[in-house]
Amino acid sequence: MTRLALGVSYNGQAYSGWQSQLSGNTIQDKLEAALGRFATHRVSTLCAGRTDAGVHGLMQVVHFDTPLDRPASSWVRGTNTFLPSDIAVQWAQPVPDEFHARGSAVARRYAYVLLQSPVRPSVDAGRVGWVFHPLDHNAMRQAADHLLGEHDFTSFRASACQAKSPVKTLQRIGISCRGQSVPHPELGWSPCYWRFEFEANAFLHHMIRNIMGCLIAIGQGKESPDWMEKVLATRSRDAAAPTFSPDGLYFLGPVYEAAWGLPERTAAYDWLP
Structure with missing residues (x-):
């Protein structure tokens, strides 16, 4: 199994927040559906910090485990193919098994x-x-x-x-x-x-x-x-x-120790006034 971390940006206007709901109209629901279609297996993600309805994310970080061995760039392009236009994976990176999107954030x-x-x-x-x-x-x-x-x-x-x-x-x-x-x-x-x-x-x-x-x-x-x-x-x-x-x-994103080697920001970060 490989553990992957993703940096995700989104416009939250159309969604009922981050966390999965029965309606399916959340960022997590859309992301996991897109990941599942690309990976051809069910994917469950854990995020760095949940956001409410209407709140935006510039670098939400999630992690998940997968048996697949694919280049990080293909996870970005492949997942984005199945995401709505107001949600996009910005980067993907393999991480050690002990990395936790929420628990590792300082x-x-x-x-x-x-x-x-x-x-x-x-x-x-x-x-x-x-x-x-x-x-x-x-x-x-x-x-x-x-x-x-x-x-x-x-x-x-x-x-x-x-x-x-x-x-x-x-x-x-x-x-x-x-x-x-x-x-x-x-x-x-x-x-x-x-x-x-x-x-x-x-x-x-x-x-x-x-x-x-x-x-x-x-x-x-x-x-x-x-x-x-x-x-x-x-x-x-x-x-x-x-x-x-x-x-x-x-949500500008979590802060991690430099040893994890994860990006500190995305291009979307610099868009804000």
């Missing part, structure tokens, strides 16, 4: 792309979140700093979360904005794309979308930056802002 990375504009998204609808009012970068940065390190993130945890512990270590939150040079003639401020990047040892269900709801409330001046610290300390989901839209959320 961290996971996500990005949230947010359009700040007086007009709702059009060509990028479903691929970015949206806010009408301008955001205060410094206020959001101060608020984000309260979340760094090891904390109990119960306040940002969905009720359906199955994680054994709410304690996670958030290692990095990056916040940047790329905007137009010409201000809007009526509002006096420039539309722009905000990019929020998160890296942690692991994430809770809806954790990033719940954090985003709080960051946006603070960025719009509805709450102070110190409110984030109070929400965190309360350890109650009721204390935080509503869960924000999944549209702009991207």
Whole structure:
């Protein structure tokens, strides 16, 4: 038997999340069906991190075992032949039997792309979140700093979360904005794309979308930056802002030790604003 790892990218708009469901309308269902057709045997995959309905993946990593001995490039081309156009295998690589897509990951990375504009998204609808009012970068940065390190993130945890512990270590939150040079003639401020990047040892269900709801409330001046610290300390989901839209959320991929020799990113990673 050979153990293979795959890097998979997908647009999550049309699917009910990653994890297999009876409906068959999930990324895992489509991937395993395509792998099965190419391999001519049933394939079961394990992923680095499950994503929700509407959430996108730039480098989801999966592993599976197969008795077949085929070149890695043929797994990419052959599997993609049977996948819908919004899902694609980016790379394939044999790995040792002890490699585990989830268990071998030392961290996971996500990005949230947010359009700040007086007009709702059009060509990028479903691929970015949206806010009408301008955001205060410094206020959001101060608020984000309260979340760094090891904390109990119960306040940002969905009720359906199955994680054994709410304690996670958030290692990095990056916040940047790329905007137009010409201000809007009526509002006096420039539309722009905000990019929020998160890296942690692991994430809770809806954790990033719940954090985003709080960051946006603070960025719009509805709450102070110190409110984030109070929400965190309360350890109650009721204390935080509503869960924000999944549209702009991207799973950038897991982080592995260099010894595994796996790619750190795909071409899709650099597409984001």
